[in-house]
Amino acid sequence: MNLQELIAQLPKAELHMHIEGSLEPELMLQLANRNGIALPYQSVEEIKQAYQFSNLQDFLDIYYQGAGVLVKEQDFYDLTMAYVKKCHQDNVVHTEIFFDPQTHTERNISFETVINGITRALADGETKFGITSHVIMCFLRHLSEEQALKTLEMSLPFKQLIKGVGLDSSELGHPPEKFQRVFAEAINAGYEAVAHAGEEGDPSYIWGALDLLSVSRVDHGVRSIEDPKLVDRLVKEQIPLTVCPLSNLKLKVFNDLKDHCLKKLLDKGVVVTINSDDPAYFGGYVSQNYLETAEALELQAEDIKLIAKNSFKASFISDDLKLKWYEAIDNIN
Ligand code: HPA
Ligand code: ZN
16 A cells, blocks of 8 residues: 555544635635625735745734634534545544634634534534544634633633634744643633644743643644754653644744654654644645645554554543544554
């Protein structure tokens, strides 16, 4: 079996995917038309041309603009259903997706509209394809903690639909300590906690996510490689990293996929996973991320199977289900 076949056959979980980042140019244009929203682009080609980024902020500016076409519950449903179909194609059997409520509530779209559209599509995805899922709401770190606290409060009536909280958007200058109170309150309310850290920010952002926000896994976390004590801690406590190789390449966290630290972290014993982050913007869904990473870093079949197992290990599914997926992976030769 070649690598591509192995990757296709392996059941996988995705743990780092922003649903707004799965908005493909075709659907963006369609929703802009449907909702009478003006975009600075006339065609799919023009949209794709605009996707040239030098850093995280370049991307975020275009990503928030794109999300502006999402208005009605059906828009969030269509967006999420398109992603679920990609999961089915890629043999992603479980997904834990992020959404950014503040990107929408700031435009006077209700929390209810957003969460109902997303979760209705996920429920249909489970019925149709057997794909299980959780939803994680992210606070935008460029906004204030007070606004995050308001968002947390807004989420409470929908708590049974939401597994956890996360932290995304512009990292530099918005360290974890800014959100210490809101994470404590979220955990107290019964939410799981994750956070983006160590994508552009130095290792202190990862220490902060662990010590001040009490996260159980770290999104990106690739800059941990610069701090051996931190890597030791990630290994000792088996704190997973949700790594997004094509995102890191597009946002110039690494200049070449061959320079990516994923294999080094894996060899040191870190629970590394592979995810797509914002697949419509970064050039590939989960299997494409596995494939390009495997080729660039010369991963072996055993590495790829370990990464697939890690994706379940790092997820919020039950231990019984984890065992079921480990066994399914072991049975692929
Ligand atoms: N980093 C920070 N914020 C984000 C990202 C990311 O990779 N994707 C969507 N929002
Ligand atoms: Zn992300």
